[in-house]
Amino acid sequence: MTVSTPSVDLAIETHGLTKRFGHQAAVDGIDLVVPRGAVFGFLGPNGSGKTTTIRLMLGLAAATSGDIRVLGRAMPQSLRDVLPRVGALVEGPAFYPFLSGAANLQRLDTADRYAPSATRAERVELALERVGLTHAAGKKVRAYSLGMKQRLGIANALLSPRDLLVLDEPTNGLDPQGTREVRNLVASLAADGATVFVSSHLLAEVEQMCTHAAVMSSGRIVAQGTLADLRGGGIAHVRIRTPDGAEARVVLARLGLVPAPRVGAPDRPPELDDVVTAPLLDDSTASEAIVAALVAAGVRVRGFAVEGSTLEDRFVALTGEGFDVAQ
Amino acid sequence: MPSDLVVRPARPAAGWALLSSELSVLFRRRRTWAMLAALAAIPILIAVAVRLSSSPPAAGEGPPFLDRVTQNGLFVGITALVVSIPLFLPLTVGVVAGDTIAGEASLGTLRYLLVGPAGRVRLLFVKYAGAAAFCLAATMTVMLAGALIGAALFPVGPVTLLSGDTVAVAESAVRALLVAAYVTVSLLGLSAIGLFISTLTEVPVGAMAATIVLSVVAQVLDSLSQLDWLHPWLFSHYWLGFADLLRQPISWASFGDNAALQAAYVLVFGALAYGRFVTKDVLT
Ligand SMILES: Nc1ncnc2c1ncn2[C@@H]1O[C@H](COP(=O)(O)OP(=O)(O)OP(=O)(O)O)[C@@H](O)[C@H]1O
Numbered sequence: 362m363t364v365s366t367p368s369v370d371l372a373i374e375t376h377g378l379t380k381r382f383g384h385q386a387a388v389d390g391i392d393l394v395v396p397r398g399a400v401f402g403f404l405g406p407n408g409s410g411k412t413t414t415i416r417l418m419l420g421l422a423a424a425t426s427g428d429i430r431v432l433g434r435a436m437p438q439s440l441r442d443v444l445p446r447v448g449a450l451v452e453g454p455a456f457y458p459f460l461s462g463a464a465n466l467q468r469l470d471t472a473d474r475y476a477p478s479a480t481r482a483e484r485v486e487l488a489l490e491r492v493g494l495t496h497a498a499g500k501k502v503r504a505y506s507l508g509m510k511q512r513l514g515i516a517n518a519l520l521s522p523r524d525l526l527v528l529d530e531p532t533n534g535l536d537p538q539g540t541r542e543v544r545n546l547v548a549s550l551a552a553d554g555a556t557v558f559v560s561s562h563l564l565a566e567v568e569q570m571c572t573h574a575a576v577m578s579s580g581r582i583v584a585q586g587t588l589a590d591l592r593g594g595g596i597a598h599v600r601i602r603t604p605d606g607a608e609a610r611v612v613l614a615r616l617g618l619v620p621a622p623r624v625g626a627p628d629r630p631p632e633l634d635d636v637v638t639a640p641l642l643d644d645s646t647a648s649e650a651i652v653a654a655l656v657a658a659g660v661r662v663r664g665f666a667v668e669g670s671t672l673e674d675r676f677v678a679l680t681g682e683g684f685d686v687a688q
Numbered sequence: 689m690p691s692d693l694v695v696r697p698a699r700p701a702a703g704w705a706l707l708s709s710e711l712s713v714l715f716r717r718r719r720t721w722a723m724l725a726a727l728a729a730i731p732i733l734i735a736v737a738v739r740l741s742s743s744p745p746a747a748g749e750g751p752p753f754l755d756r757v758t759q760n761g762l763f764v765g766i767t768a769l770v771v772s773i774p775l776f777l778p779l780t781v782g783v784v785a786g787d788t789i790a791g792e793a794s795l796g797t798l799r800y801l802l803v804g805p806a807g808r809v810r811l812l813f814v815k816y817a818g819a820a821a822f823c824l825a826a827t828m829t830v831m832l833a834g835a836l837i838g839a840a841l842f843p844v845g846p847v848t849l850l851s852g853d854t855v856a857v858a859e860s861a862v863r864a865l866l867v868a869a870y871v872t873v874s875l876l877g878l879s880a881i882g883l884f885i886s887t888l889t890e891v892p893v894g895a896m897a898a899t900i901v902l903s904v905v906a907q908v909l910d911s912l913s914q915l916d917w918l919h920p921w922l923f924s925h926y927w928l929g930f931a932d933l934l935r936q937p938i939s940w941a942s943f944g945d946n947a948a949l950q951a952a953y954v955l956v957f958g959a960l961a962y963g964r965f966v967t968k969d970v971l972t
């Protein structure tokens with residue numbers, strides 16, 4: 362799925378990027394292609410190597426082999442020129458517990474020689490406002506809740522204007538309002554022309570905010586591309602809501618479809634709706650013909666939908682059903 | 689963002705902001721204040737104990753200079769420094785120097801400073817400068833607390849130096865500052881050792897303990913006459929050698945020897961810290 366684009370149009374590009382910890386390859390020869398201006402979802406189960414990849418991109422750890430270009434420049438060689446243009450949240454927020462939220466941001470801002478001291482206080486205030494922490498600015502971080510620290514971590518990434526934001530699980534620990542705010546924030550950053558690289562294992566979230574995504578599994582990229590590309594790999598389903606589940610299954614079978622077996626307790630009260638699904642393996646059966654056949658057979662159709670495959674289906678298909686962390 | 693905030697300067701600033709932030713974080717920490725307060729308590733305890741005791745200490749009894757305290761309060765600071773040098777000063781310096789990199793690593797703020805980007809070499813310099821500033825603050829705290837409590841409890845007047853000459857109070861203050869400078873310089877080698885150890889671990893307490901243990905080991909080795917070939921190379925060798933600064937005329941030989949030895953330690957352990965830190969994977 363890797364498209365050979367001129368690298369000027371890419372915000373992040375890796376070739377054969379590998380990181381070994383002893384014998385284990387935490388990142389195993391990945392070729393990431395993140396177009397400029399994209400909101401790029403970086404998906405993968407726990408331990409699949411997302412955070413490790415981000416550390417390599419930001420020059421925190423040295424790659425065992427492979428190369429990285431961020432904003433068109435080789436990393437970590439051009440780190441001093443690239444990183445001032447990158448805002449990052451890596452593996453959760455980290456702060457000095459004995460300093461206030463605002464003092465923490467001021468402290469971390471001094472690390473960036475391109476961040477003017479004259480506007481520091483103002484920029485800190487603005488960043489705090491963007492994540493809704495204005496009222497907790499003077500409070501010691503020791504007394505912050507998990508979600509407040511997470512918000513402060515995001516504020517830290519926003520202290521200066523950025524061309525690229527790398528956010529590792531930005532909504533971890535946030536309340537629903539916070540999650541929604543992060544989605545809006547990502548949208549507004551993207552609207553301003555920044556590229557946003559978000560790692561997550563929340564598929565619904567990635568589906569809502571991303572234009573592109575890559576799926577990692579055990580250190581390798583198993584799929585990458587636009588969101589439509591990724592979903593397109595799956596098969597559409599019909600989904601029928603009806604109290605007459607058994608009859609509906611018979612009708613579908615007569616039309617050559619393979620309905621999924623009934624789920625739920627056998628002594629389910631009959632007045633409750635049953636949901637019958639069946640994959641549409643080819644285009645030979647028009648969906649309106651299915652509805653007509655159901656109605657003709659006296660099936661009380663209360664809901665009918667043709668659904669494309671969800672990202673979740675794809676994710677599970679690509680990374681496996683097992684719950685255990687690989688390796 | 690308002691337009692005046694979105695302009696990125698074309699050139700990077702010199703980067704003093706990180707140093708001033710380092711100093712302000714260091715000296716705003718309650719731990720730093722607690723250590724300085726403990727150091728200040730040493731001259732106060734000495735002065736009060738001497739004042740309350742019925743018989744003044746005889747010459748050669750107790751730590752050097754103790755017998756002079758009752759005659760002149762200006763000696764309290766110097767006596768307290770002598771008492772603090774073997775353990776209390778290395779203890780506090782070990783805490784600060786051992787915490788430099790490992791403390792940031794354990795908090796996780798190291799990754800955010802580096803992503804800033806602070807620059808690894810610049811961060812090492814800034815961290816070392818912070819530790820050196822603490823050495824100065826620690827020494828000056830003992831000296832100043834000593835001068836104040838000495839002036840409060842004992843007579844103050846012209847000071848009789850070790851050479852028998854008498855100097856005025858102003859001149860004696862200069863001598864006291866010279867002694868403080870000597871002791872500060874003495875601690876710079878240990879700070880560099882602490883900085884290096886701090887790059888080896890993510891556990892600040894481990895780095896602190898190792899630094900403090902090394903300072904004790906060096907002093908033990910320095911006291912074994914079988915190892916006298918080694919003594920001139922031990923960073924603690926000249927720690928108590930500031931008596932030459934209390935003679936008329938001042939002999940600078942020991943100051944120079946001490947400074948040269950400490951500079952060698954700073955260079956060697958600074959280079960080791962550099963070698964370790966620039967290639968280190970930051971995984972916390
Ligand atoms: N410091 C380390 N030493 C050894 N192995 C490590 C280290 N850090 C990470 N790993 C290993 O590398 C692999 C990838 O870890 P990583 O933190 O990148 O996963 P992740 O995709 O970010 O997971 P999560 O979703 O849980 O955050 C894991 O198997 C982990 O055990």
Ligand SMILES: [Mg+2]
Nearest residue numbers: 411412452529
């Ligand atoms: Mg992770």
